[in-house]
Amino acid sequence: MDGVAQKPVMVENETVKFSWQIAFMAKAKDYYQLTKFTLSFMVVFSCVIAYLLAPGVEMNIWKVLLLFIGGLCITGAANATNQIIERDSDGKMARTHKRPLPDGRMEVKEAVVFVIVLLSAGMLIMGLCFNGLSAWLSLVSFILYGFVYTPWKKWNSLAVFAGAFPGALPPLIGWVAASGMIAGPLSYGGWVLFAIQFLWQFPHFWAIGWVAYDDYRKAGFKLLPSENGKNGYSAMQAVTYTAMLIPVGWFPYYFKMSGIISAVITMALGLYLLYRAVDLYRFCDVKHARKLMFSSYIYLTVMQLALLADKIH
Secondary structure, three states: OHHHHHHHHHHHHHHHHHHHHHHHHHHHHHHHHHHOHHHHHHHHHHHHHHHHHOOOOOOOHHHHHHHHHHHHHHHHHHHHHHHHHOHHHHOOOOOOOOOOOOOOOOOHHHHHHHHHHHHHHHHHHHHHHOOHHHHHHHHHHHHHHHHHHHHHOOOOOOHHHHHHHHHHHHHHHHHHHHHOOOOOHHHHHHHHHHHHHHHHHHHHHHHHHHHOHHHHHHHOOOOOOOOOOOOHHHHHHHHHHHHHHHHHOOHHHHOOOEOHHHHHHHHHHHHHHHHHHHHHHHHOOHHHHHHHHHHHHHHHHHHHHHHHHOEOO
């Protein structure tokens, strides 16, 4: 009889344990979505590459790991802040209406606490493990993204220009984390990487704005440079900024950050990206906007890896 009596208790305990595990995984998934982890990872990747490109820096797995964690905390806090502010707009768009806040799975108060914890942890890691200047630059990036770029998206298309600043700061932050300098000869490399990523964002975000134009319009976001949205003018702007990106891609070689091999690779990548931008201008359709968008991801990733592999020590 005791064995029979124990079975329901064991089953009940296992059920409670299983339910708790499901709840934990669901909550972890919500936090994962709140940070836009994939985007955050790409942003922090550029920060780490810049750190490793700085003169005198060698691969130190612990330093790289700390930079990744600190960067993910601050970038995740910025993305979560973006979702708190845009929760009503996210609820109107097909690709975002299932996020934790618009879907009602998370309260705003909980999301705000999450932001404070992430931001504080990230600032402490950057300040204590690297230097104060990199921590303050990280805070500037957080503020620009969360409280300038985010609300600006509903005012006019200059939001992309405003957003290009926090979007280009991660490589500068990585360089400053290594060098401790934001001015003078030792800072040039950081500003070169900032310039490349700054210009890269225009064709990248306009391609995204083109692909998701109808969804963005439902939410009232204005991301394409033309008032009429998807037209030749918007496409030509993407062509113009992509063309500007090509000569800037030579700067790492000019400033002796990396060798001629990476310079040639970066030039080839720039020409390929320009080809995709010109195709968007020729056809003005979603198909070619999507090709430009994916090409921009290829450009940034391969370019950064080429620079690091060809670093001049």
